[in-house]
Amino acid sequence: MVSINKNIMRTILIASYIMLVALIISGVSALFSYLNTGADRSKMLHTEIKKVEQYLPTINWEPLQNEGRPMDNENLNALQNDYLDAWYVKQIAYKTNKTAGIKDYYTDSARENLFAFIDLNKAQDITIEATTLKHNPTLEFFSEDGQMAVITDRNVIEYKRVFKANKLVLETTETSTYQMVFLLEDGFWRIRHLVKEEADIYNKQPKQIAVDSLNIKGINYYPQANPWDMFGNAFSTDTIAKDFKIIKDAGLNSVRLFVQYEDFGKAAIDYKKVDKLKQTLDMAAANNLKVVLTLFDFYGDYNVMSWTLNQRHAEGIVNAVKDHKALLAWDIKNEPNLDFESRGKDNVIAWLDNMIDLVKEIDTVHPVTIGWSNTESATILKDKVDFISFHYYEDLEQLDEAITTMKKEIPNKPLVLQEFGMSSYSGLWKPFGSSDEDQANYHKKIQEQIAANKLQFMSWTLYDFTSVPNDVVGRLPWRKNTQKHFGFIDKNGTKKPAFKYITH
Template sequence: MVTRRFAKGRRWPVLLLVVALLTALAVHFADSDGTGGGAARHATAVPACTPWQAAATGPDADPRSSARQFAARSRLAGLKLLSYYPAQAPWSRMWQDWHPGRIDSDFARINGLGANAVRLMVHAETFGYPTPDPARLAELRQAIELAARHSLAVQLTLFDWWDDYPDLVGSDRWAHGVLDPYRDDPRIAFVELKNEVDPGDRAAADWVRHELPVVRQAAGRIPVTVSVTGSDPVARLAALRDALADDPPDFYDLHYYGEAGYARAVFEAAEAVVAPAPLYIGETGTATGPGDGAAQAQAEAAQDLYLRTVEWAARSAGLPAAAPWIFQDISPGDVPQGASRAPEDLDFGLLRADGSEKPAAASLRAQFTGPGIGTDFNGDLSGGQDGTPDDWTPHDASAAQAFWDSQDGHRTPGSAVLSGTSGGAGRSPSFMVEPVEQPTAAGQRVRLTAWARGVHATGRSTIAITWFDRNGSYLGEDESPPLPAGSSSWRPLSVDSTAPACAAAAVLALKSRGNTGQARFTEVAFTVHP
């Protein structure tokens, strides 16, 4: 997310996957009524269903790097890292507008979130290329000292905002100039050679193959990695693995901005691709976007759910904690030339630009310091803004009324309401959510329960579990018995289901079709059985 994401408005992986999810659901409901390129020398197509456990214990470990990979795995195991720029001095301006007091204060707050590491991006041109400017090196030295003062190790990301790949002599000189003072330095968690390399770019891949051993030699025992991202991150990782087959990094760094519910399946497939090397989720997040009042509060609730879901996925897959992008929202007026000033690209922070915490900050603190990752998805329908429930997304409801009632509920106030759903043949208006906790194997049993009641209800109102693979392809659905017609008191609904082969995500739905009255839902619970 460091450079190109803001230049290109990189919220697209999430948005495209959401569109794919909704499209697949629309097709299903209607039917039931209701990276290529030169450097990747033999990039392997990765199917949507990969038995990663078998691959992770495969025999093809590289004897030249297995010791470094083992050391990297050990170092990553307890890492709790946040990417960082000052809100008022992002990207290159962090170094050009040097304010150590501000950085010191921010590092104290990062420590207060329970993090033990911070990511610093080093811009080649800003630091002086090919010979680093001593004044910039002094700033970097002070930043590392400030981090250590607050018990934060440092991830160094090199060669940011730089793509002069043919200049091998210059890049070697610059890398040694920056890293030589920190060889074997325990304050450095790891070194990222370059942010989000495109392995399909032959010049970039050739440069990485050259520069990786140079940086590894300069770093000493410090682990060295390179990161990728993209709408199909597993394929991108496979291409990078193939490009670096002769001399792989100490671990692979994946920046994940895909659909949260698919994260565990993606991470498992990614582990299979890079095994026996370790995998680390070095960036993840979603923007809260511009706005205020109710819209902003809902966006922040969605960010919180997204990060908790991805963090659960990483832990469930046996990975270290994923590293959120970024500590604080960025002030649009302080963005340097060449980076996007679009507000929706600047609001990924755990803190708002004014320094106040978003809900995700509290959730991350709970994960980093205890009691752990919260798995709530507003199942009790107690949270919402201006008639819309937090976390739940209306689907196929343009010709119906889909709203949140803050007062009416079963045991406590709050319910999701679907009304007037009789229009449109085959339409099945619903509220949907991807729960934090997902099944982890085919054949695993799950149960969805809710309390519901009808108000002059007609048609068919149910709760359902819908299954998708990690590419968003529909795999099947199980639905509860319907509510009775007419008006009724609150009554329980339930449905059991079994995760099909290749299932990545269970999507929960509160549904009503052909209903000239109302269906109301509350106290939704999803249980994954061991």
């Protein structure tokens, strides 16, 4: 018995010794690994948001002809990344009046001015929301030891809003020139010296695109089986081609399609989805249909700090399809005025204004519009868009008066009734709804008004749907069931009485 106890004790001691040695070895190994690992820049950037996901202004380097040592691409990329990070953390600091992150991208002497400015703003209850949209840097000098660089950044486009006590007191877009000296410290290119040499008001007015030949008689389109997910896994060229033939044979000449921001990859464009979009445009062209392409569907973040990401998204989509023969026009955003209350009217309009400029800069051929949800908003940015688009789901008795008002306020732009329709749903969740006959009478009446007012139009929509995502109208069954029955063709593929009035 004593012998057995000794053996057990010996086993426990040996096992404990082995575990202790293993722990010591593990600890030493972890320490050695830590000491031989460089700093993680994503953790050192105290904003806790990586630039690659949050800040992507256009940057166009002048050809490298600098004095001193030639700069290779690796060093240039590192310099560019740290330079843009420096802008980003400064803008975060000006918005929050906090200094986190500044020390990673500015040397001691450069920080002093920034800290003093932030302290002054904090004392006066001033905050600044800003972003840069375009940079044009020139490398002037790169030292032989690779530790110093001098850059001149010309025609930097900066947008900013200044608030005092949370009230907007200044909104401006400037074009400026900066000269900077960078020092390489601890693996970071930090700004040692920064001078703003020139600044002018940026007031570029993109040209208006002639729309005399615009003659839209169209329809908003989603496939019946996969509405609001047209370019997903259920994408079918056969289905779309068949539907486009139905639309063309009905006497229509155009369709309105939707590009959803997240679905198409946000700033990192999903080119598989773009390829499906191109195939859809090909099918439209094959059926002699033109396409109004709506950007930024299901997007509602108008934060200034997100603008560069939004612009890279729009840039990718517009460049990809701007030369397609089926493309008729760009619709910047579907019903952005619905975001006025929750996101701020000024924020939404400023975002739209700048997005129009970007799209028109990339595509100088196709006209631009905005799909307002009502007639009251139609005058907003009327001088920036090429034609006016509005939606109307209200009492038809008020439509003629609303059109008359718009024509007085916007006498020189075509008006497009871009969405209209009536649901034929009447059932458990809406017992006093409308019938197929009511829907037909509605379309007969509104087509008479369209003809009398010489409007262009795009109705909602070709099909009744069997399912509607919650993101569209929410979860309430009376809203979802109503939304399912706006089509001219029912869920069984049968043309409803309203199909007779799909066009005038």
